[in-house]
Amino acid sequence: MSDSYDNAPLAARMTEHVPHAHALGMTLISVGEGRGSMRVEWREDLVGDPDTGVIASGVVTALIDHTCGLAINAAFATPAPIATLDLRIDYLRPAAPRAGVTCEAFGYKTTRSIGFVRAEAWDVDRGDLIATAQAAFMLNPRG
Amino acid sequence: MSDSYDNAPLAARMTEHVPHAHALGMTLISVGEGRGSMRVEWREDLVGDPDTGVIASGVVTALIDHTCGLAINAAFATPAPIATLDLRIDYLRPAAPRAGVTCEAFGYKTTRSIGFVRAEAWDVDRGDLIATAQAAFMLNPRG
């Protein structure tokens, strides 16, 4: 987390003011310039298949989508209008039973009009991912 | 909607028993063999940017993700274990202010081990899409 980066307003905006982020209990782990990390704790009502106790893939999707948005927002000192262009997620394996999920996203390239973000999600071990993602955002789409 | 297809259990499973689907107010429009349609009505608390009154892109993502799962589930007479392999969404334009979003997904190809789904989402006019998507699912992943 960058010291010179005041993330309090962004953190509040990304967790409290977004209804499905709030409903899923997403919490912000860290945010820095062009990167961010968020987490969903395991909860019984987030399970997709009661037989396995594994968090639903839709919850992972929402977490990744939201963390990518956090990272691209965190690329700008002042909030700028952005529009998601595309999002692609590869699901490598299901999460472990009764495990929460953490996602980290970082902007790896910004041109004048497009920002590119990559994200990774894992349950227990950062080195054993459950999903990877790439997203592109249009910057200043109304400009 | 197929007459011979009893969708009541699937419909209940896809709307009431999934917490974020429930939180976003997703409703099932129709389901048939290998296809399904769901909708999110506009609500003030689903808006991403108060200045525009447009539904958040994360809500569109969740709707598409869920409708793709509905379509692949609807491809089987008896519930089968599936696992999402990948999901890709192109966001063509923002939804209109104060407009809800409808998504329709259909399975266009099933092999022995993989099911492929396409989806489209629109706000007012089915012919003027706001997003398109493709997803792949592994069938019987534990088999």
Next chain:
Amino acid sequence: MSDSYDNAPLAARMTEHVPHAHALGMTLISVGEGRGSMRVEWREDLVGDPDTGVIASGVVTALIDHTCGLAINAAFATPAPIATLDLRIDYLRPAAPRAGVTCEAFGYKTTRSIGFVRAEAWDVDRGDLIATAQAAFMLNPRG
């Protein structure tokens, strides 16, 4: 094919002047406003696995990539600078042994700065696809 659309220069540019298109023997089937179709005939030296006699997936990739570029070029009466943003291909099944491949692509949405294209490829029967694709292009990237 549109009557009012003079495709001769574009056709020549897309087949003769592009070395790998030429090397693979790509031929133009048709071109119209915002759409185009190209084909690769089966040839022994394009086969990926001699045991099966099936055209290599890399040839299918190149054909789809090129046909998407044709479609987006065909969206403009006068040639405009474009830049590919992304390309995604789903391979549904291998082509049939000793079968050529046809691809059709069409632009389904153009905003001020982005053009979206979809493509389908098949071997024998247009209704039984071997691959689907989506691509996005930035229009006037230097503007």
Next chain:
Amino acid sequence: MSDSYDNAPLAARMTEHVPHAHALGMTLISVGEGRGSMRVEWREDLVGDPDTGVIASGVVTALIDHTCGLAINAAFATPAPIATLDLRIDYLRPAAPRAGVTCEAFGYKTTRSIGFVRAEAWDVDRGDLIATAQAAFMLNPRG
């Protein structure tokens, strides 16, 4: 490059015996367990737009596609039948004028039935990419 990994047959198969790889002048830089690197030198006849002297994006696509296949093939000591499931490429910027392109791909996850590969392509500086890609392959598709 792994010492214990005999890459000579694979290298020959990936460069000489594949017609469009050969036509584009692809050369193998290195190959190891689950990873590989290939390169295309700049040539006037590979240029997309004579005004810029930049290598055509279709050449970059072909190089990435081929290098991903190399990496997944290199994951097995004995050649195994594989089938490409999907390929996604993000083009970050055009290559520099009169610059060749290098691509490195590595398999980052293999399950019983699916292999996942990531790739990066650059022109001059490995830290300043021109394209990133992800691909999935079905392993032993006929098994």
